[in-house]
Amino acid sequence: MTLKRKITTIGHHPSIIRDLLSGKSRSEIRMKIHQLDERARKNAENLEVRSFIKKRLKQVSYNSYRVDPNGRMRLNKLCCIEDWENYEVKEMIPKLQDIAYYDKCQGILARKPGQIHRKDWEWTLGIIAMKRFGKLNNNKNNTALGIGAGKELILFYLANHLGHLYATDLYSTKEWESFAPADFPDNPSKYSPFPYNQSALTALRMDGTQLEFPSDSFDIVFSFSSIEHFGGEDYSGALKSLKEMERVLKPGGIAIVTTEYIINNKNPPDLTNQFYNERTIYSHLIDKLDVMKLVEPLDLTISQKTLDKGIIDASNAVDWDTSRIDDDFKQTNPYVVIKLGNMLVTSIMLVFQK
Numbered sequence: 001m002t003l004k005r006k007i008t009t010i011g012h013h014p015s016i017i018r019d020l021l022s023g024k025s026r027s028e029i030r031m032k033i034h035q036l037d038e039r040a041r042k043n044a045e046n047l048e049v050r051s052f053i054k055k056r057l058k059q060v061s062y063n064s065y066r067v068d069p070n071g072r073m074r075l076n077k078l079c080c081i082e083d084w085e086n087y088e089v090k091e092m093i094p095k096l097q098d099i100a101y102y103d104k105c106q107g108i109l110a111r112k113p114g115q116i117h118r119k120d121w122e123w124t125l126g127i128i129a130m131k132r133f134g135k136l137n138n139n140k141n142n143t144a145l146g147i148g149a150g151k152e153l154i155l156f157y158l159a160n161h162l163g164h165l166y167a168t169d170l171y172s173t174k175e176w177e178s179f180a181p182a183d184f185p186d187n188p189s190k191y192s193p194f195p196y197n198q199s200a201l202t203a204l205r206m207d208g209t210q211l212e213f214p215s216d217s218f219d220i221v222f223s224f225s226s227i228e229h230f231g232g233e234d235y236s237g238a239l240k241s242l243k244e245m246e247r248v249l250k251p252g253g254i255a256i257v258t259t260e261y262i263i264n265n266k267n268p269p270d271l272t273n274q275f276y277n278e279r280t281i282y283s284h285l286i287d288k289l290d291v292m293k294l295v296e297p298l299d300l301t302i303s304q305k306t307l308d309k310g311i312i313d314a315s316n317a318v319d320w321d322t323s324r325i326d327d328d329f330k331q332t333n334p335y336v337v338i339k340l341g342n343m344l345v346t347s348i349m350l351v352f353q354k
Contacts, residue, residue, distance in 0.1 A: 045342040052264040052344070053307050065303035075129050077299040078261060079118045079347040081310045081336050092124040096153060101193030107323030109178065110153075115327075116310075116334035117320075118347045122224045122258040123154040129351045133254050133295075135220050136161055142219040145248065147208040147241060148226025150180040151191040159201040162220075166213075168206035209240040213248045221245040222256040225347065228274050235274050235284040242285065246292045249354045255292055261348035263302050263337065275345060285350075292352035302337075302346070310336030311344065 067073075067082040073089060083089055094113055097120060102110040111117050130136035135144075140163045149155055149167035158165050167188075169180040184191060185203040206212055208223065209230055223241070230237030238259070245255045260275040262268065268275040276285065278300060286294065312320065317338045319325045337346045 048342045049264070049339060049344060056302070056304070056307065065301050065305075072132075073125065073128055074296070074299060075125060075132075075349060075351045076294055076296050077349055078263070078302050079121050079306075079336055079349075080301075080303040081116065081306045081334055082303055083121060084116055088128050089121070089124050092127055093120050096120050096123050096157065098153065098193045101153060104193065109321055112327060112330075115330050116336065118336050119225070121336075122347050122349065123152075123157075125349045126154070126222055126224065126256045126258075127157075129254060129256050129295075130220055133353070135254060143217070144220035144222065145211075145213070145218045145245075147211070147221065147223040147245065148180075148229070149203075149223075150176075150226075151184050151188075152224065153193050154224070155188070155201060155203075156192045156194065156196040159196045159198075162200060165201050166218075167201065167203045168208065168211070169203075170207065171203070171205045209237055209244060211244040211248050215247050216250045217248045219250055219253045220256070221249050221253070224256075224258050225260065227257065228260050228276075231274075235276075235280065238274060239285060239288055242289060242292070246289055246352075246354065249292070251354055253354050254295070255350075255352040255354070257350045257352070258347050259350075260345050261300075263344040263346060264342075266343045275343075276348065281348065289352070292354050295351045295353050298350070300348075306336055306346075307344075310334045311339055312337070314338055314340045 065080060065082065067080070067086050069085050070087055073083070073086045084093070097111050097113045097115070099113060102112050104110075111120060127136065135142050136158075142162050144158060144162050144165045146152075146155060146158075146165065146167045147169075149169050155165065155167050167184075169184075170176065171180050171182050171184050181191070185205055188201055188203050189196075189198060204212075208226065223245070227238035227241050230241050232238075232240065242255070242257065245257075249255055261281065262275050262277040265277045265279075267277070268280075281298075281300075286298070312333050312335055316325065316329075316333065317335060320330060320333075320335050337344050339345075
């Protein structure tokens with residue numbers, strides 16, 4: 001460590017002077033400096049997040065966010081805690097929170113009835129969109145394609161309401177075994193939460209950026225919080241996947257996509273998880289498509305109640321999904337927005353039509 005660096009470090013953490021005078025070893029002092037730096041970093045991140053929330057409190061749109069309990073649910077939007085008050089959402093979510101499935105999974109990547117989690121919001125708005133555009137209403141003629149579909153409960157629900165559903169994922173890497181187990185294509189019923197039409201569900205090992213289907217094949221294409229993991233520079237993997245969705249979708253068909261959105265407009269954390277913000281959601285995704293268009297304008301409003309009651313820290317989010325925390329915590333800590341360092345991240349729903 002240079003003399004300048006030593007002086008700077010002591011200036012930031014004067015308490016280490018006592019450690020130097022008391023004769024503590026270099027390794028002990030390095031460890032303490034690391035701990036102090038980490039604490040200072042977290043304090044700075046927390047201050048930045050609190051400042052953002054305080055600033056939002058003064059904005060009219062932030063305070064005036066409302067959901068009509070009896071009206072049609074808006075589709076293209078951010079996940080807000082008030083959305084659970086809408087009748088379409090209230091009607092659908094209980095069908096996706098199966099207690100038998102929760103017990104079967106021991107609470108891992110599953111929710112008990114009544115718990116608020118953004119994944120259920122994603123599935124619910126996706127189903128509402130399918131119904132609204134006449135693609136689901138027990139229409140056994142419609143065919144759907146899921147991209148980065150894993151073993152999610154919604155696959156089995158849709159298999160009971162569509163002519164046929166193709167679920168695609170890599171189904172090979174140990175890194176994603178909990179989400180997309182390698183044996184799923186051979187035995188989907190092993191993971192089913194309830195009885196389903198087994199003849200209507202086919203699972204295939206397939207790269208979401210290289211779909212092995214002819215053009216104009218599907219009435220519905222969907223991907224729930226997967227495209228941000230598809231890699232490439234400047235969101236190229238995600239865009240390549242949406243271009244493939246655009247290609248395989250029939251004219252008049254709909255594409256339903258959720259991904260990660262940074263509410264406070266920070267840059268994404270790394271190239272592995274390419275989260276979007278207010279600028280990049282348009283410049284690197286929506287505006288790059290040729291024939292798929294949003295079915296309605298995109299609303300990027302986040303509500304006061306969501307930021308007051310719907311934020312959980314990233315470490316708690318992991319525990320929430322792996323059932324390392326109890327139901328009392330889940331009941332009082334809705335999983336709507338995740339705090340990742342100085343970023344606030346939630347789900348964004350995009351519904352396109354070709």
